[in-house]
């Protein structure tokens with residue numbers, strides 16, 4: 411049987427009720443939350459697309475794995491299984507669990523960065539940028555120009571601009587570039603994939619200048635799926651083979667396992683073969699995360715993570731997963747709602763700059779649309795734009811982001827196609843009254859990662 415969309419390769423055994431508040435209640439709740447969606451209680455949200463991080467549904471195998479957690483302080487069975495599984499999938503000699511992706515960044519980045527140094531990335535994720543800056547260094551983004559036009563179709567909009575990369579290295583001096591970071595998929599550019607050939611070329615440039623290449627690997631499996639479907643020569647390769655080749659181009663990786671490894675908490679550091687670096691990573695892990703054989707996680711979490719790594723690279727699962735994005739994108743196409751196209755791996759990124767052209771970047775169009783989605787239907791999403799990017803660390807001025815997105819991140823194995831229809835219908839309703847939507851101004855903000863806790867008010 412061939413149908414247009416690919417149905418779930420699983421059935422549902424356990425359900426969690428969700429409720430929808432009235433429109434008046436939602437207006438009250440968002441006001442109480444200072445117009446910041448991170449302050450909302452989850453029970454006041456109907457469809458929660460705030461993040462795909464740690465929000466996935468574990469499988470029966472993962473839940474069964476939770477029951478065989480070995481909670482010994484040192485040398486647990488689950489740690490050994492996790493290390494073996496990850497060594498096998500990524501081909502790296504040293505694997506260090508940590509409690510989530512930013513913990514991996516906190517452990518690794520200060521080893522290779524410091525004041526006066528630069529990190530160059532296809533695009534830094536927000537916590538990665540924060541840890542680069544906390545280490546005293548500066549973060550430079552170097553994505554291909556086609557990523558910046560949401561309407562240009564290009565199969566690998568997450569790619570590094572390798573011409574510009576060379577120029578930046580020459581301009582700043584290779585000795586001042588502490589690391590090149592390849593984020594796969596490129597989250598901030600819209601969950602856009604990086605091609606194998608771009609990874610290879612970036613790795614060659616890094617090699618030439620003797621700069622380590624770090625893979626920010628949160629969505630490595632989705633990236634591999636795109637390579638299989640879009641890149642010449644990979645159609646007949648398995649996801650496993652593609653992943654192994656992808657990682658062969660890096661020297662180390664940091665990973666939030668809350669994404670493609672489908673666990674609610676967890677992270678990994680991988681080091682290909684540099685023993686000295688591994689020694690430093692171990693020492694810092696022990697101070698910040700816990701002993702090396704648990705890294706801030708329980709034994710049961712390590713087991714669920716080992717199983718999730720395997721499930722996350724199953725082809726049928728990935729086809730369904732990316733299929734959900736494609737379904738939502740097709741509905742938006744019918745209604746002429748602009749988004750980063752072609753749709754990426756974990757989310758649909760609505761182009762709020764185009765949908766709300768009357769709102770300037772310093773009044774945060776991506777955020778304004780996110781607030782509207784909640785008011786209209788209890789849908790929670792977030793800004794990936796100027797509100798998120800924050801202020802210049804040197805001048806304190808608001809940075810104008812290259813994008814003004816409202817991100818609809820889809821949790822893994824959680825929502826059905828009917829939920830996605832509610833999202834599409836809501837966006838269509840908002841588009842009809844787009845002119846009347848106002849921007850926001852910040853009335854309080856912290857210095858770093860301000861979007862999580864800033865307080866706002868409508869401009870009008």
Ligand SMILES: *Cc1c(COP(=O)(O)O)cnc(C)c1O
Pocket residue numbers: 463510511512513535537538593594597626627628665666667668669676677
């Ligand atoms: C989520 C994410 C991180 C940070 O991981 P956490 O588990 O949220 O701490 C880093 N990089 C990328 C690309 C991510 O998507």
